[in-house]
Amino acid sequence: MPFEQLGLKAELxxxxxxxxxxxxxxxxxxxxxxxLEGRDVLAGAQTGTGKxxxxxxxxxxxxxxxxxxxxxxxxxxxxxTRELAAQVGESVATYGRFLALHHxxxxxxxxxxxxxxxxxxxxxxxxxxxxxxxxxxxxxxxxLSHIEVLVxxxxxxxxxMGFIHDIRKVLAMLPNQRQNLLFSATYSDxxxxxxxxxxxxxxLVEVARRNTAAEKVAQRVHRVDAGxxxxxxxYLIGAGNWRQVLVFTRTKHGANRLAGQLARDGIxxxxxxxxxxxxxxxxxxxxxxxxxVRVLVATDIAARGLDIDRLPHVVxxxxxxxxxxxxxxxxxxxxxxxxxVALSLVSSEERQLLADIQRLLKRELPVEIVPGFExxxxxxxxxxxxxxxxxxxxxxxxxxxxxxxSGRHPRSGSGLPQRP
Numbered sequence: 001m002p003f004e005q006l007g008l009k010a011e012l013x014x015x016x017x018x019x020x021x022x023x024x025x026x027x028x029x030x031x032x033x034x035x036l037e038g039r040d041v042l043a044g045a046q047t048g049t050g051k052x053x054x055x056x057x058x059x060x061x062x063x064x065x066x067x068x069x070x071x072x073x074x075x076x077x078x079x080x081t082r083e084l085a086a087q088v089g090e091s092v093a094t095y096g097r098f099l100a101l102h103h104x105x106x107x108x109x110x111x112x113x114x115x116x117x118x119x120x121x122x123x124x125x126x127x128x129x130x131x132x133x134x135x136x137x138x139x140x141x142x143x144l145s146h147i148e149v150l151v152x153x154x155x156x157x158x159x160x161m162g163f164i165h166d167i168r169k170v171l172a173m174l175p176n177q178r179q180n181l182l183f184s185a186t187y188s189d190x191x192x193x194x195x196x197x198x199x200x201x202x203x204l205v206e207v208a209r210r211n212t213a214a215e216k217v218a219q220r221v222h223r224v225d226a227g228x229x230x231x232x233x234x235y236l237i238g239a240g241n242w243r244q245v246l247v248f249t250r251t252k253h254g255a256n257r258l259a260g261q262l263a264r265d266g267i268x269x270x271x272x273x274x275x276x277x278x279x280x281x282x283x284x285x286x287x288x289x290x291x292x293v294r295v296l297v298a299t300d301i302a303a304r305g306l307d308i309d310r311l312p313h314v315v316x317x318x319x320x321x322x323x324x325x326x327x328x329x330x331x332x333x334x335x336x337x338x339x340x341v342a343l344s345l346v347s348s349e350e351r352q353l354l355a356d357i358q359r360l361l362k363r364e365l366p367v368e369i370v371p372g373f374e375x376x377x378x379x380x381x382x383x384x385x386x387x388x389x390x391x392x393x394x395x396x397x398x399x400x401x402x403x404x405x406s407g408r409h410p411r412s413g414s415g416l417p418q419r420p
Contacts, residue, residue: 016053032054040180040199051153063148073124074125075147131166150174221366223346224375249299300325
């Protein structure tokens with residue numbers, strides 16, 4: 001559907017056209033009219049479907065139609081990570097370039113005072129991570145009592161990262177009368193409970209089946225011994241002349257080690273994870289997008305929300321312990337109609353993790369053995385789920401923070417947890 005048929009202002013259509021977009025994606029066509037009507041919305045969409053524009057465009061239109069009550073923000077967009085907050089903020093600036101609206105982004109890893117000064121000058125739209133937003137609230141540098149529209153972006157990841165308590169604290173600062181928009185890639189029971197307590201008679205929009213992998217992504221498994229994964233990865237990158245590859249590891253230390261090993265193989269690489277400064281992460285991502293870095297090695301949390309156009313290859317160097325994270329990982333490629341390839345390097349120790357992923361996807365993934373990298377054949381038995389208990393890697397519990405029994409809050413003021 002052409003954007004002109006959605007009832008958007010000419011200024012917004014002009015901004016969209018300037019980005020080279022003429023027709024809506026399915027999530028945009030279904031969601032934008034509902035938001036313009038003032039409805040609460042519960043939307044399920046995978047990454048790369050155009051969901052940011054789906055809530056940004058109608059939000060900007062609603063704010064431009066109303067009178068400004070003062071210098072306090074009127075719309076709040078909560079995101080789980082710094083990177084996603086920065087990218088959503090860029091979208092607000094891009095689509096609102098021809099409107100007399102102002103926005104700010106607040107997240108950790110950068111200076112607090114410049115953000116406070118920006119807030120004091122007055123804004124319409126605030127994009128924030130939960131931790132840094134609460135820091136500003138405690139310092140009384142932000143007033144949320146005038147919020148008209150609340151957006152929870154990638155709500156499933158916020159819950160996985162243990163932000164539910166922070167979200168509740170933020171909700172307590174907002175006025176009761178407001179429009180609520182909740183976007184999530186998956187519909188877990190936790191998401192349903194959050195939606196039930198937050199949304200008023202919401203319109204349900206779903207453009208992908210629950211927990212399904214991107215349809216434009218070709219998925220393959222390469223069986224290989226754990227000790228030869230790095231060698232196989234270097235071979236695949238060289239033999240295929242891959243110029244842009246996003247590689248996932250489970251831990252921050254593993255990301256650093258692999259990036260260093262690939263660099264010694266002559267492949268320009270950079271690691272991105274929670275221990276990196278915001279400046280280092282921003283530079284690594286910029287170099288990756290520019291092509292000066294060929295391989296970006298990332299942990300799940302650091303990669304969440306990364307917006308990389310036309311990313312051709314994603315590699316699971318290590319399978320995730322949570323099957324849903326596999327869907328998020330491969331969603332980095334095959335975005336917005338583009339085709340992509342997702343490869344998983346699977347050792348015998350990861351057979352159960354692969355089985356769990358295939359159970360979630362409700363299908364088996366094709367297995368290819370690369371000549372010269374045949375596995376040794378030693379395999380551990382697959383145990384029934386009930387007998388496995390907690391999965392461990394290197395003797396350490398690898399489950400998401402929100403599922404650990406300690407109850408500790410895995411966040412810093414940055415809005416990012418300290419674990420990979």
